[in-house]
Amino acid sequence: MDLHKLSLSKQLEGLKKGDFTSTELTSHYLNRISELDGQLNSFITVTEDQALSQAKAADDRYKTNNNFSLDGLPIAHKDIFCTKGVLTTCGSKMLSNFEAPYSSTVYEKLDKNGMVMLGKTNMDEFAMGSSNETSYFGPVKNPWNIEYVPGGSSGGSASCVSAELAPIATATDTGGSIRQPASLCGLTGIKPTYGRVSRYGMIAFASSLDQGGVIAKSAEDAALILEAMSGHDPKDSTSLKLDQPDLTNNLNNPIKGMKIGLPKEFFEKEMAPYVLKSIEEAIEVYKSLGAEIVDISLGNINLSLPIYYIIAPAECSANLSRYDGVRYGYRCEDPKDIEDLFMRTREEGFGAEVKRRILIGTYALSAGYYDAFYLKAQKCRQLVANDFSEAFKSVDVILSPTTPGTSFKSGEKTNDPVEMYLQDIFTIPANLAGLPGLSIPCGEHNGLPLGMQLVGNSLEESKLLQFAHSFQSNTDWHMKMPNI
């Protein structure tokens, strides 16, 4: 049986009915990983032994009818989530030897529900990148065409789910790192409202923007796992004081009469004809389901990229200061003195993109520049958030492309950081405003998938997933899988 072709809820059903065991399911994926990941490089660490023992424990619980809600379902975790006793590298040489002494809240929640960790997925170094080419552990390939990038920074999570090496994977999104790779790999990726998913144990890039989520094969799968990941965590002071939301109940409700906003600022941009065509077709699908299309304006949305490239580097410049070679992680050889230890450890331990952002952030926070850059960016960020609040008075969701186009070839944008940063032009605004956003596949071009993005009002993940599921119930873009 092709177990990997089953949706998560079908897999869960099969486990409950005893059609197959978690050990069989887990082994099936582990075999696919060992067979196929050589060409993709989507995993940094495969936790085979741990996975099999977790699977066995789940099987034992099924035997005695003591099973947990997601018992025995395999999952891959982005290597940004700390997992106790397991290498947690964040894609960096700096943490290439770092075994986390504790587990992230996300891992613990899924573990408590019985989920089996297959391994830790590759990513751009410290989640900085949009092509998964900045990883110390080598670039990740797009299963649709291995000459192309899978997107980033959650490129490993997208690549492995797309190649069906894992049924689902955790991921994180600071400016589009869930939605962009989901789009480029033909998957469903959701970043919830800021504060929905605990950041405890999720290695920080930009604290006010980072948010955990999942990359899945469908909205239905995503809803199932995101629900279990969510909820207040007293260890994260920015975590929302709300219970775990119900994200699955609403999936099949009709969207008839609901309103979709199209921001004119996005559609005024020069858009590749094939992108526009796919989006227009998707809009037609929604119209046929009874949704109303409304033109809206997000007047300050074009400030998003510059705002982001002040705030994210500023926060990262401080967040990454702890990597100094003193307590854990990489340390340079034979330091002369403490200054030398700091400087060479960081010089040798960080890659070029990370250094670039630390420098930008340090500059933006410097005496004499703070007001002009950081403070102004924070004020503009509020303007962007206000635009969204205003828009959501008249629409339910906001629709746009997720990315400016389909995937690009490895190496194509590596020498042009600004071109690379433009990958996230549609996704960044949701991070600035802390809003939930998802990407679902809606077309393809030259054999590569393309996604559309839906952004919802604060705390309206359920509505976003409802829109995504109703689209997926009426189209089959999400069913297409690469031939690998």
Place this chain on the structure above:
Amino acid sequence: MKNYSEDWEAVIGLEIHVQLSTKSKLFSGASTDFGALPNTQACNIDLAMPGVLPVLNEEVLKMAVKLGKALNAEINSPTSFARKNYFYPDSPKGYQISQMDKPIVENGYLDIETENGGKRIGVTRAHLEEDAGKSLHDDFEGQSGIDLNRAGTPLLEIVSEPEINTPEEAVAYLKSIHSIIRYLEISDGNMAEGSMRCDANVSVRKIGEKKLGTRTETKNVNSFRFVEKAIQYEIERQIHEIESGNEITQETRLYDSQANTTRPMRSKEFANDYRYFPEPDLLPVNLEKEFIEEVLTTMPEMPTEKKERFVSEFSLSQYDADLLAADKDIAEFFEEVTKVSNSPKLSANWIMGELSAELNNENLNIKESKVSSNKLGQLISRIEDGTISGKIAKDIFEKIWTTGKEVDDIIKEEGLEQVTDDQEIESMIDEVIENNPQQLEQYRSGKDRLFGFFVGQVMKASQGKANPKQVNDILKSKLEK
């Protein structure tokens, strides 16, 4: 005291770091106990492991609110945290979580007293921040050790306005802060262990000059006396430099208590740009009105209030009341003694006299006193009710101090009750007069000062137990006969 020329004035501002006596750290659950083995009280958060996040210990908010009230200051709500960025091996995150724009306490003042009278010193702000760890340079053969037990311990940094003009004022201000934090029980204020640390910003200018001179910051001076001496030295040094035609360099200096000098610690080239920005891992904290009011109901009586009450309730002198009220433990001891003895004045004298001398001798604080407040109270009440004389009481005090015995037991065992029986005293006096005919004659022929001789003889005969007043009265009438 001033040995520099009279046309200079000093401008001094103090930054006082107070380590708050919470059980756990400012942003983690690790213990704050002093003196544990290195790195045994540092959890993942204190070690700045990848992915960890700070969670505010709400106990510190209560402490800060109380301090704010005691300093007549405003409480900011919301109050927010900021990151102060600098690399140092014992600063595990590479930044310190502190407060910048919205410190929890702002715009207060403190009234101090010196020999030159009273003065009001403005308190600019008091903000919360986390302490760093410690670098240990001694035991590691060319390398340094890092102990992160102290990392993350909560501090309140209290910043004064530059309104202090003399070393004496600086010490009075510092002592007053010390007294307040001890009263509030928010810190043990132990300067030797570093739970209260003082940095002094000092500059000098010609009297009448409006512009401030270039200041230096003298760091971590660890006793009241050293604060006074370090500031004194720094004032004289700066005046000397300027009068010699040199300029003052803005720098951080370190006080060397053995040589009684200050010397530069970091040079200006390494001056840090701390790149403060709002801490994104912590939301601004709203201090609800109800919360503040609730905290204020737990405010203890403060030193000035207590002093005034000692004057009005116990009729103590301003001087005595001030001395007793400055230290919370002493003030409490005094009230306990008074409750038993019923004699405030005598209790005050004994605490500031005999007791404090013994404590000083053995280098103890009042809580470690070998004579409890209850026993001291009983002792004094035995003087009051005439059972023993003051002189005998001193002997008994010594005995309690060494043996811990009960007052009445000692009196009984050693037969120390005062002799108050008129006939008994009379017969002792008769004997003395009879045995000293020569002196009697001299006295009667006008040598008045021999009266003391007779008193002495009578007391000696009674082994000090005769009631002195009765001896005086009876002796006088007998000698006049």
